[in-house]
Amino acid sequence: MTISNKNGKEAGKMTYTVSDSKKSGATVTATINSEFVDTKGKTITKGTNNVKCENGVMQMDMKVFIPAAQQEQMKSGTANASDVFLEYPANMNVGDQLKDGQLNMDYESASGLKSSIEISITERKVEGKETVTTPAGTWECYKITSKNKITSRIAGIGIPITLTVTEWFAPGFGVVKTESRTGKTEITSIK
16 A cells, blocks of 8 residues: 555555465454565564454454554553454445444553553444545445544553544455545555
């Protein structure tokens, strides 16, 4: 996926690789390995998250929404969070209100500094259906809007960021594009 800033200038690329896919009954689980590189190709951060599809509901590990800057800071310490999944039902309809998601993660750096991050994704609504074309292809998508709030706390001081986010979700595939006031992401290549 190519990530662009609010001015449309490329800020970097996020590459996702699926591994360890397993099926058990009506549930498929997989590991998603991610790598964010800047415009010069330098690796900024790498991560590992989970995804599962259970009875037609795709569930994304909410740790995937942690900004790259915070992921990079967490590499040298210890982080604790339970698995929390954001749901994308296969049978959604225009007008549906989707389930909210809330992730809380505590982090302690190697030097003992404690911090936390809280991600809330609320007011998720299926606004319509649209055909979306990116450099990687064309998909029939559901347009989903939400309110996203990310609060980082360092030494007890919280810094909240609130955004209205629009994403385009292709059933059976996943999110192909997102937009907010800070920029956009879109799939630009599939291998």
